[in-house]
Each structure stands twice: as structure tokens, then as C-alpha cells.
Amino acid sequence: MARAAVLGRLSWRVGTVVALRDETPTARTIVLDVPGWPGHAAGQHVDLRLTAPDGYSTQRSYSIASAPDGDRLDLTIEPVPDGEVSLYLTEVLTSGDQLELRGPVGGWFVWRPGAADPVFLVAGGSGLVPLMAMIRTRGLTGDEAPFRLIYSVRDPASVLLGVTCAFTRAAPPGSTRPAGRIDASLLTAAGWSPDRRPAVFVCGPTGFVEAAANMLVDIGHDPQRIKTERFGTSGGPP
Numbered sequence: 001m002a003r004a005a006v007l008g009r010l011s012w013r014v015g016t017v018v019a020l021r022d023e024t025p026t027a028r029t030i031v032l033d034v035p036g037w038p039g040h041a042a043g044q045h046v047d048l049r050l051t052a053p054d055g056y057s058t059q060r061s062y063s064i065a066s067a068p069d070g071d072r073l074d075l076t077i078e079p080v081p082d083g084e085v086s087l088y089l090t091e092v093l094t095s096g097d098q099l100e101l102r103g104p105v106g107g108w109f110v111w112r113p114g115a116a117d118p119v120f121l122v123a124g125g126s127g128l129v130p131l132m133a134m135i136r137t138r139g140l141t142g143d144e145a146p147f148r149l150i151y152s153v154r155d156p157a158s159v160l161l162g163v164t165c166a167f168t169r170a171a172p173p174g175s176t177r178p179a180g181r182i183d184a185s186l187l188t189a190a191g192w193s194p195d196r197r198p199a200v201f202v203c204g205p206t207g208f209v210e211a212a213a214n215m216l217v218d219i220g221h222d223p224q225r226i227k228t229e230r231f232g233t234s235g236g237p238p
């Protein structure tokens with residue numbers, strides 16, 4: 001039984017694009033119908049495989065943005081400059097197209113309803129995507145675990161979700177916090193105190209995740225309660 005479930009997750013399936021939704025001037029959500037999808041937990045991702053007519057094939061991982069919802073999956077893609085797959089997904093893919101995918105992948109970076117612990121989410125850019133699945137799952141299930149989110153993003157136009165943001169390059173007029181990277185004082189002021197022993201999830205570009213996780217440990221969070229997911233390089237200078 002367990003073996004069949006694992007084999008199911010590792011098998012490639014075909015999903016059909018049923019809708020595309022622009023989230024920001026650049027980021028796009030792809031809504032997929034995947035017949036026989038086995039379900040997922042908030043925080044898991046899929047592997048996508050693209051194959052060209054000449055047989056060239058490449059794979060990338062994308063977090064699932066939606067709460068579990070039958071055969072439906074939402075993926076939110078932020079294109080990276082010169083990105084082979086992300087530019088295809090955001091600029092070329094259209095409704096009715098089919099995509100090969102497998103999953104759900106990952107059993108560590110997940111949040112499941114029912115745990116009483118407070119949850120502290122720390123996102124950098126598109127690292128918000130799996131954390132949105134956690135927020136959506138909480139809303140859908142009526143779970144009452146208290147959530148807090150710190151969201152680091154380049155500028156107001158790049159915001160995927162309306163929350164208090166830490167803008168790194170350009171802060172909106174009247175902002176009480178100047179543009180800049182997250183720091184220990186923000187993590188202390190906006191997050192849960194380490195005394196509450198929150199479950200901490202940090203997701204984003206590798207440099208962001210490493211810096212945030214180090215600061216969280218420095219301000220007293222238990223390293224055993226910090227889960228991280230790295231999306232790749234930071235994609236830009238400091």
C-alpha cells in the first residue's frame with residue numbers, strides 16, 4: 001500500500017491548463033486539472049517536465065500554491081531573467097496546453113492543520129508560494145493556529161499577497177520602514193517570540209533563506225523548529 005503510494009508520486013502524470021491568472025505584472029498562476037491527483041499537503045511541490053519536439057527535455061520544481069482541492073492544482077511562477085522554463089510558463093503557455101508533472105514531492109517542509117503551535121512564516125519573493133498554500137489551507141479548514149508572516153519583496157508591484165511587507169529596493173511613500181533587507185529587529189517585532197515555540201517556515205532564494213534562518217537562531221528560535229526551503233540563487237546583487 002505504502003509502496004503503491006510512493007510509486008504513484010514518482011509517476012509522471014499529464015495535467016491540463018484550465019486557467020491562467022496574472023498575479024503581478026510578471027508573476028502568473030497556472031491552474032491545472034490533473035486527473036487522479038493523489039492530494040497534497042501545504043508546502044509540497046511538483047516536478048514539471050518539458051519536452052521539445054526534438055526530444056530535448058528539462059525539469060524544474062514548483063511549489064503548489066493552492067490548498068488541497070481534488071484534481072485541481074495552482075502553481076505560481078515568478079519568471080527569472082533568461083529563465084528557460086519560467087519564461088515559457090509565464091509567457092508562452094496557454095489554456096488547454098498539457099504539462100507533465102509528478103508529485104506531490106516533499107514531506108518535511110509541510111504544515112498540516114490540527115497542530116496547536118503558532119506558525120511563523122518568512123518568505124522571500126516567490127518563496128511565498130508554498131506558504132500561501134499553508135495560509136489557504138488554514139482558511140479552508142477553519143484551523144485556529146495563529147499565523148504571522150514576514151514577506152520580503154522587491155517593490156510594491158511584486159506583492160503576491162496583501163500583508164505587511166519588507167520592501168528591499170523601493171518602499172511605498174509614507175512607509176514606516178525604509179527599503180532594506182529583513183533584519184533581526186523586524187523578525188523580533190513582527191514575528192512570534194521564541195518563547196511561544198512557533199513552527200517556523202522560511203522559503204525563498206538561497207541567500208535569503210540562509211540569512212533569515214541564521215537571524216532567527218540568533219534571536220533565540222530553536223533550530224529544530226525552523227524548516228527551510230531553498231528555491232535557488234538570489235537572482236540579483238545585494
Ligand SMILES: Cc1cc2nc3c(=O)[nH]c(=O)nc-3n(C[C@H](O)[C@H](O)[C@H](O)COP(=O)(O)OP(=O)(O)OC[C@H]3O[C@@H](n4cnc5c(N)ncnc54)[C@H](O)[C@@H]3O)c2cc1C
Nearest residue numbers: 061062063077078080083084085086126129231232233235
Ligand atoms: C522546491 C522548489 C520549489 C520551487 N517553487 C517555485 C515556485 O513556486 N515559483 C517559482 O517561480 N519558482 C520556484 N522554484 C524555482 C524554480 O524551480 C526554477 O528554479 C525557476 O523557475 C528558474 O527556472 P528557469 O528554467 O526559468 O531558469 P534557468 O534557465 O534554470 O536559470 C536562468 C537564470 O536564473 C537563475 N535562477 C535559477 N533559479 C533561480 C531562482 N529560483 N531565483 C533566482 N534566480 C534563479 C540562474 O542562476 C540563471 O542565471 C522552486 C524551486 C525549488 C527547488
